[in-house]
Amino acid sequence: MVSTSAKEVFIQGVTKDGKAFRPSDWAERLAGVLSQFRPGGAQPGSHLSYSPWCVPTTINGTKVVILHSDLRDYDVMAWDFAINFARDNGLQVVEACLIPE
Numbered sequence: 001m002v003s004t005s006a007k008e009v010f011i012q013g014v015t016k017d018g019k020a021f022r023p024s025d026w027a028e029r030l031a032g033v034l035s036q037f038r039p040g041g042a043q044p045g046s047h048l049s050y051s052p053w054c055v056p057t058t059i060n061g062t063k064v065v066i067l068h069s070d071l072r073d074y075d076v077m078a079w080d081f082a083i084n085f086a087r088d089n090g091l092q093v094v095e096a097c098l099i100p101e
Helices: 028-031 068-076 076-086
Strands: 008-015 054-058 062-068 091-096
Touching: 008 028, 008 076, 028 054, 028 062, 028 076, 062 068, 062 076, 068 076, 076 091
Parallel strands: none
Antiparallel strands: 008 062, 008 091, 054 062
């Protein structure tokens, strides 16, 4: 369960039994679905970039989607969709903070 005080949640592309989640582009697909949820709402062409609240990345060779709590504040159903995706697929979810390089 994710606490309501977490600012960022990392959905990792590793199942709870340690296997890599497939398909390999799952993070980009999930972020693409949530691309319309962004500050100021969906704009023409906004589907061509990821929302700053749902960003796919790779950390130490593992695909990760970083969810920001602002998504939950903006649209709780979108937040629940992402969290339930992780739960339904047995993905590891951790509360963390991305430190810029």
